[in-house]
Structures are given as structure tokens and as C-alpha cells.
Amino acid sequence: MSDDSTQRFNRRTFLKATGAAGAAAAVSGVTAATPGREPGPKKDEILVGVSAGNGDVEAAVTTHVPGNAEVVHTNDNLRYAAVKFPSQVPDKAKQNFIDAITKKDGIKYAERNKTHKALATPNDPRFGDQYAPQQVESPAAWDEVSGFGDSGVTIAVVDTGAQYNHPDLDANYESNPGKDFVDDDSDPYPPDPSSEQHATHVSGCAAAVVDDGTGVAGQGNSSLINGRALGPNGGSTADIADAVEWATDQGADIINMSLGGGGYTSTMKNAVQYAVSNGALPICAAGNNGSSSVSYPAAYSECMAISAVNSNENLASFSQYGDVDLAAPGVDVLSTIPTDSYAKFSGTSMATPVTSGVAGLTLAKWDLDTAGLRNHLKATAKDIGLSSDKQGAGQVNAYNAVTTQPGDGGGGGGGGGDSSTTTQSGSLSSSSDYDDYSYAWQYSGPSQVVVELSGPSDADFDLYVNTGTTAAPTPSSYDYRSYTTNSQESITIDNPDDSTDMQIDVDSYSGSGSYDLTITEKQ
Known part of the structure; x- marks a missing residue:
């Protein structure tokens, strides 16, 4: 706990009607699907x-x-x-x-169990020169990173099945290349490669082998794994959520999700929160319908939302925009496709793995946690002259990311500078107990605040936050919430409204026990 926690926290605690406590903690793991369960969308x-x-x-x-x-x-x-x-x-x-x-x-x-689809908008396949790595300055970054990247950094491609033995991918795919959540087996290779080209293309955008004398180059030589969660007709929330959990448990540093649709679901929210809480950063496609709001899962606060720009650094006509974090090349991007071939595809699906590849290259240079990586990519982004709702902090830039000391800022801004962490401990006595807090800001105009709750494993505590008001949040009235089925909750707010103290509610949905509430504020 920081020395000034007493001054910065004002606790207001109320006890509501007592309820029954929960019984037993859950056993970890995914049980096997019932034999005969159909792959792909599961609308029933x-x-x-x-x-x-x-x-x-x-x-x-x-x-x-x-x-x-x-x-x-x-x-x-x-x-x-x-x-x-x-x-x-x-x-x-x-x-x-x-x-x-x-x-x-x-x-x-x-x-x-909603259906999600790959977000590619393919053109007729054709060969041509790459522009994406040059536009984000990956070649300049390679001079600063040994081996054009680090195989110890893992990017998980949650997508269709990928041709992991493609000549331009094989050396970067791990020996155990992934898992198939569509057909419930250990091999993510697409059953019909001609109808599942998406993940192979995405894999190449991120990490086609650099300097191997073959085909194209990705952004760096990170390791790849593939969670096949989409078939030719899309995939279900459950399969994608299970793949995100699996990728996290495999030790993925970055989870690339070039997919979207279905809107907000608690299941997917819990999955991406699980990823972030366990050291994996989800990087997601903003969407391809040209609207002024990003699609899910990109819209979850845990995920980085990526818009697409063309070779002239203008927003792609199809790219969704709004609350985006970064932009990246996504029009006519040349990459790998099955079988042993190459083509140009367009979509925020392509911009997303370009960003994931740069993130992997960044981790080859700097030791950063998920919040640190997210902030550093934004702090070192290049302002390409678009409005913030179209480019976020800017276009991702590999050279800036590997040559800028974390915390020094630069580029398009966002997340550099000093930070302050304060922890407050408390306890809740029943399923209807809650604690309210008022938090006084440490910095003027903070760039980000992260509110984290760590509670007992056999209870279900939730976290609610209001900013820009003196009203305490509640489970029915809040600006932000983290509402998983356990007591590990996290809320990240970029450029929070600091016109009033931040209001926080720790609420017991079920059970009792002690908790730690941690606030990390960044200048």
C-alpha cells in the first residue's frame, strides 16, 4: 500500500441484507465436448x-x-x-x-452462443511487392533486434485453421502447432485449405519467417500457435472463448483475434479478461463494415482495437473506427495462403496481425507486461494525420517501439511517463455486502488508470467504477464494470475523466472473504 492511501481513499461501507455464501471452488479445465457435437456455429x-x-x-x-x-x-x-x-x-x-x-x-x-466470422475482405489473389512491413518500419527495427525477433515470444492466432507447415511459416510455428476447437482434436490444420485461407494469411502477416530466402516477411520471427475456432461458416462464442483460454494457458504473449460479430457477451468478456489477467494481450480487428464504432471482441476494454489504413496511410473505406487503439496497413496486404502460396487480402483482419507482429518484435527487445506492452505500442505509434477515432494513438511503428525506452513516450502518445500504485484491503461478509470508495487522482490528466480486484477463489466479487461524477456506482448504474464468475476483476480506462474523484464499488455477488483493491494510475 502506498503511503498516501489514507488520503486518496475515502471508504463508504454499507451492509445490505445477508445472503447465503457460495459452496465450493471450481475445478480448472475444459471438459471434452459431447461426441457428435457439430463444428462451427452453434445457434441452438x-x-x-x-x-x-x-x-x-x-x-x-x-x-x-x-x-x-x-x-x-x-x-x-x-x-x-x-x-x-x-x-x-x-x-x-x-x-x-x-x-x-x-x-x-x-x-x-x-x-x-453467437456466431463470429473471420473479418477478411479478400481481393482476387495476386502476387506483388509487400508494403506493410516497410510502412510500419519493421526492417529498420530488425537492425535493433537480434535474429529478426525472438522465438521465445509467442503469438496465438485464434482463427480458422492455419497451414502451419507452409514453407514460409513452418520455422516459426511451434512443434506442437495448436489445437482444433471446431472439430475437437489436437490438429488445427484446415480440413479444406481452399475454404480456410484466413488464418494462414493472418499468420504470415504477423510472422512469416524473416530472412529465410522464401516468399514474404512478417514483422518478426516470433513463435506461432493456432487455435482453430472458426470453420468456413464462422464459429461460436464458446469455441472462441475456449481457444482464448487455451492460448493463454499455453503461455501466449499476444492473442491475435482477426474476427468479430455477435455483439457483447459475458462469456467472451470473461475469456479476454482471463487472458489479460494471466499475461496475454488480445489484439483484435476493429471490423469491416465502415461504421463509426468498433465490433466485438475489439470493443472490450481488455483488447486493443485495430483499424486499417492503405498504402497512402488513409483509412480504408471498409474499416470501422471509433474507440480504436492503433491503425495498421490492411489493404492489399501480401501474405501466405494455403497451399504453399501467396495472395493479397484486405481487411482489418490483416491490420491486426501486422500489429501483433510488431508487438512480438517489441517483446523481443523489452520485458513488458500486458499493460506495459499496450501502453508502449501506443506511446511509440506514428501520427499519420488522421483523427484519433480513425488512428487511435497512431499507426503502429516497429522502429519507434524497439528504439524507445519504455516510459519515455514518443510517437502518437499514450501510456508513457510515471505511474502510481495504491492498494486498499477490505472484506465482504455476505452475498449482499459491498464497499464503496472515492479515489483522489494523483496526477492531473492521467493517461490511464487500471483498477484491479483480487478476492477469494470460492466467492464471486464484482467491480464497478464511475468517473466524472460524485455518485457511487452500483450493479445497476455504472460507467465501467468487471463482472466475471470469480473474484479476479480488472478495469482499464484510457484518458479517464478526472474532473471528480473516481468512484469505486466492490460488490459481493456471492460468498464472503478478504480482497485487495489496487489502483495503478499513469501520467
Whole structure:
């Protein structure tokens, strides 16, 4: 705890009606899908989140499942179960199930297992010179990094299946190249490479082998792994969330998600939060419909949202914009495709792995955690003259990223300079207890604040934050929230409103115990 925590925290604690505490902690891991479960989109499934402290996930959900439905998949770490209904069951009946089960004790949420699709907009395949690495100055950065990168840095491609033995990828793909969450096996190689080119192209944008005398060059020689979560017709929230969890557990430093659709879901929110909490930075495509808001998962605060620009550094006509973090080349980007070939594709799907590759090259030079990497990429971005809603902090720049000492700032700004960390400890006594805090800012105009909650493993505590107001947040009224099925919560706010003290609510959804609330403010 910092020395000035007493002055900067004003605690207001209230005890609400006492509720029953949760029972038992969950066992970690993903259980195998029921044999015969169809790959790809799963529109007949409902994902049900079970609060920590409420015992076995499958048992907690099965109790409330009607006779015409069944639990077909569980993830005990993210604490959700997939409930499958027969295809002939009308949507109204499924919605009735959602409405009913969310009222049951210990059920945190229920939602459709939505479908996500790869965000490529391919042109007719053709060969040509690359421009993306040159535009983000990766060649200049290679002079500053031994071996054109570091194989100890891992980028996970959560996408379609990738041709990991492509001549221009093979040396950078790990010997165990990944996992297939669509077909539930250990080989992510696409069953029909002609209809699944996306992840192979994405892999090459990030880390096609540099200086191997073959084909094209990625941004650096990071290691690659592939979580096949999309088939030719897209993929489900559950498969993508499981792939994100798997990639994190494999030790991925960066998780590239060139996919989107389906809107906000608690399951995916929990998955990307799990990634960040365990040292993996999700870098995501802003989307390709040209609208003024970014798609999910890019829109989650845990993820970096990437817009696409062309070779003239103008925003691509298809690129979504709004709350983006960075821009990168995404029009006519030449990269690897199955089988042993090359083509130019366009999309924020291409801009995203260009950014992921630069992030990997950055980690080859500097030892940074997820927040540090995110901030450094933004601090060293190049201002290309677009508005902040189109370029974020700027176009990602590899040379600036590897030659600028972390904390020195530069480029497009965002995340450099000093930081201050304060920790406040507390405890909640029941499922209806909460603590409110008012936090006084350390800096004028802070660039970022990270609010983290670490509570007991057998309880479910949630975190809510308000800025720019003196009103305390609540579970029904808040500016920001972190609402997973456990007590490990995190909220990151860039350029927070510091016109008033920040208001924080630590709330027990179920269970009791001690917690630490940590505020990291960056100048």
C-alpha cells in the first residue's frame, strides 16, 4: 500500500441484507465436448455462467435444464456450460429459458452462443511487392533486434485453421502447432485449405519467417500457435472463448483475434479478461463494415482495437473506427495462403496481425507486461494525420517501439511517463455486502488508470467504477464494470475523466472473504 492511501481513499461501507455464501471452488479445465457435437456455429445453444462458490458448473446448470435440452459442453475455468436445444425449438422458448435460469441462485448470466466470422475482405489473389512491413518500419527495427525477433515470444492466432507447415511459416510455428476447437482434436490444420485461407494469411502477416530466402516477411520471427475456432461458416462464442483460454494457458504473449460479430457477451468478456489477467494481450480487428464504432471482441476494454489504413496511410473505406487503439496497413496486404502460396487480402483482419507482429518484435527487445506492452505500442505509434477515432494513438511503428525506452513516450502518445500504485484491503461478509470508495487522482490528466480486484477463489466479487461524477456506482448504474464468475476483476480506462474523484464499488455477488483493491494510475 502506498503511503498516501489514507488520503486518496475515502471508504463508504454499507451492509445490505445477508445472503447465503457460495459452496465450493471450481475445478480448472475444459471438459471434452459431447461426441457428435457439430463444428462451427452453434445457434441452438445457450451459454450459462455459474458464479464461483456454487459448486460444479455442469451440476449447477443441469438442475435447471428442461427435458428437451442437454448440457453439451462445459468450461470449468471460465465457469460456463453450453445447453443445446433441438433445432425445432422456437426462439421464444429459448428466451424463456434464458429469462428463467438467470433468476436462479448462483447463475450469473445466460446468453446465446453467437456466431463470429473471420473479418477478411479478400481481393482476387495476386502476387506483388509487400508494403506493410516497410510502412510500419519493421526492417529498420530488425537492425535493433537480434535474429529478426525472438522465438521465445509467442503469438496465438485464434482463427480458422492455419497451414502451419507452409514453407514460409513452418520455422516459426511451434512443434506442437495448436489445437482444433471446431472439430475437437489436437490438429488445427484446415480440413479444406481452399475454404480456410484466413488464418494462414493472418499468420504470415504477423510472422512469416524473416530472412529465410522464401516468399514474404512478417514483422518478426516470433513463435506461432493456432487455435482453430472458426470453420468456413464462422464459429461460436464458446469455441472462441475456449481457444482464448487455451492460448493463454499455453503461455501466449499476444492473442491475435482477426474476427468479430455477435455483439457483447459475458462469456467472451470473461475469456479476454482471463487472458489479460494471466499475461496475454488480445489484439483484435476493429471490423469491416465502415461504421463509426468498433465490433466485438475489439470493443472490450481488455483488447486493443485495430483499424486499417492503405498504402497512402488513409483509412480504408471498409474499416470501422471509433474507440480504436492503433491503425495498421490492411489493404492489399501480401501474405501466405494455403497451399504453399501467396495472395493479397484486405481487411482489418490483416491490420491486426501486422500489429501483433510488431508487438512480438517489441517483446523481443523489452520485458513488458500486458499493460506495459499496450501502453508502449501506443506511446511509440506514428501520427499519420488522421483523427484519433480513425488512428487511435497512431499507426503502429516497429522502429519507434524497439528504439524507445519504455516510459519515455514518443510517437502518437499514450501510456508513457510515471505511474502510481495504491492498494486498499477490505472484506465482504455476505452475498449482499459491498464497499464503496472515492479515489483522489494523483496526477492531473492521467493517461490511464487500471483498477484491479483480487478476492477469494470460492466467492464471486464484482467491480464497478464511475468517473466524472460524485455518485457511487452500483450493479445497476455504472460507467465501467468487471463482472466475471470469480473474484479476479480488472478495469482499464484510457484518458479517464478526472474532473471528480473516481468512484469505486466492490460488490459481493456471492460468498464472503478478504480482497485487495489496487489502483495503478499513469501520467
